[in-house]
Amino acid sequence: GKPGLFRRPHGLALDAAGNIYITDGKAGSVQKLGPDGKPLMRIALPPVDERDKDEAEDKEDGENDPALAKPAGIAVDGAGNIYVADTKGARVFKYGPAGGLLSVITDKAFKKPYGIAVSPDGECLIVTDVGTGLIHKLNRKGLITLSFGRERTKEHEDGELKPDNGSLGAKTGKSAGKDEDEDRDDPLAPVFKKPGLAAFGPGGELYAADMKAD
Secondary structure (H helix, E strand, O other), X not given: OOOOOOOOEEEEEEOOOOOEEEEEOOOOEXXXXXXXXXXXXXXXXXXXXXXHOOHHHHHHHOOOOOOOOXXXXXXXXXXXXXXXXXXXXXXXXXXXXXXXXXXXXXXXXXXXXXXXXXXXXXXXEEEEEOOOOXXXXXXXXXXXXXXXXXXXXXXXXXXXXXXXXXXXXXXXXXXXXXXXXXXXXXXXXXXXXXXXXXXXXXXXXXXXXXXXXX
């Protein structure tokens, strides 16, 4: 899309200077606008890998190019780094303040990452997943250290994290979803049906929307 124009604006974030960051779910891009709304930068996300394409979802959304990424949530840390959740590609991108790609975070626990929030120091990254109903906490290295959100079911009484089938409680470990991790369940963890966008409050508290809550 052209600077300042959007096909399907979705996630929104602000940085410390008041600049506005908006994802475009149908253009596969992110735009940065100044406090006055003037276009400053556009980032085109890398194309989706062939095996990650969802033809049914593309048809429903009327996509012309199935290789286009589908950015949803976006967040900016105190240093100006930009974090973007790509729902179609099951990945999270980290860009520098000037728009250069710094890293791509992937994990087998990701199915459809959607919402994203980051602490000001960049040490804590939150990713919600509408495909599994889970919320993941990641460290600066991009490793999942905690997952929660889904109800416990009889199929998962052993506490093993199986995102594709629905997980339970909260899990902590080096990287959720890996058999070798020594994880634990937290029975007090909140339960979500379809966690959506997320954000940190001024006191470090986490806010997460549930798109299917009663």
